[in-house]
Amino acid sequence: MMTRINRRRLGLSLPVLAGTLLACGLTTPALAGTKKAPAPPAPAATLEEAGLRFESARLLGDAERPAALEEALRITDRAIQRGTDDEKSAARFLSGEIQFGLGRYGAASGEFRQAEDGLRKTPFADDAAFAAIQASEAAGRDAEAAKAWIDWKGRYPQSPLMGEAGLAQAWNALRRGDPTTASKTLASLTAERSWYATDPRVVLAQATLLYERGNPAEAVALLGPKPSGTAAIYLRALCLLGSGSLLRAAAAFQDVADRDPESSLRDFAILAKADAFFARRERPTSRDRSIPR
Incomplete structure (x- = not known):
């Protein structure tokens, strides 16, 4: 699961960002002179x-x-x-x-x-x-990026993007199958910048870590009954499936498909919902288990 962090610290659009870059000393003085034929755009x-x-x-x-x-x-x-x-x-x-x-x-x-x-x-x-x-x-190239994040933090220790870099490092570690590094990075992030503790992206990363460590019930509790975002709902569905709550998992997978038809998770959610129903059909109920075989 990968999310691209919006790194634009002020939420600037590209035209405004380009103008800001040029305004920060990236301009050239206008040339004075007589009226000439139209020149190419500056x-x-x-x-x-x-x-x-x-x-x-x-x-x-x-x-x-x-x-x-x-x-x-x-x-x-x-x-x-x-x-x-x-x-x-x-x-x-x-x-x-x-x-x-x-x-x-x-x-x-x-x-x-x-x-x-x-x-x-x-x-x-x-x-x-x-x-x-x-x-x-x-x-x-996650392995290459993992080293690059460390280098970036060393070169830009005062950057307002330090928190975002920490979150990116945590997701990088999760994708590389390194839950220990992910856990340490998230703990450091929330300790140094307490406001990140309630950031939905951090909650999603922490829940993903719990799921990867085989604690789906704890992940469900962390996500809550109504998580925000398609990825969080999909993760909750996976955790419900892992906890054996097949009908609730199927409903959550359907919610993913209905909420965001353009999401790359939609097809996975539809297949997972079918698997959940199939697993429930194959799993014997308490009534079935009481009947001698």
Whole structure:
């Protein structure tokens, strides 16, 4: 189970983020002179257009989105080619986001790394490095990312993303089958930043840890009767199944399918619901067990 953390500390849209990057010393003075023929769009304007295209593409359906992202990437490439070194760094950050959206995680990680190099004197270097590790994880390189998180924490100890990095480390450990590291990381996270203790993402990670350690009933209690989010409901269904509550598990799996038809968990939930009904049918009831065989 993997969740991509929203690392944008201020919840900025890509056009606004691009503008903020350029405002942090990443601008060039306007050139004075006589009136001339129309010039090509300035890199900053091109970058803002690319950001707007990217945000629009994200709202499209699966069929239309790739082409729109490719167009946004072409505009971003122009900003990289024509801009100053500082403008190129901002453009590479955006390029990494677009590549990630296209599922090209290796390329996205590379762009974010280059953006980090150019943004070292701005407040966004840690964001770029954070994004590069996320892209590595999306590409399935969890072992590499586990080391990268440790390095990131060492280089950016004052980053406001430290808590998010700790949560990412915990999920990374869970995916690698390392519950000990996951448990220690979650304990450290909630001890140092107490507000994370009630964060639904942390609760989900803790419940996943309990389930992986063979304590489904404790995981159900932690999640509560009405967990928020499709992933939490799916985990609760798995835990109910593991606890032997087959009908409740089947109902929870159906809830997953009904709540989010576009979720990647939908098909798994439908199959799991069928398995739960099959298991209940095959399991003898108390009445069956009282009949001599």
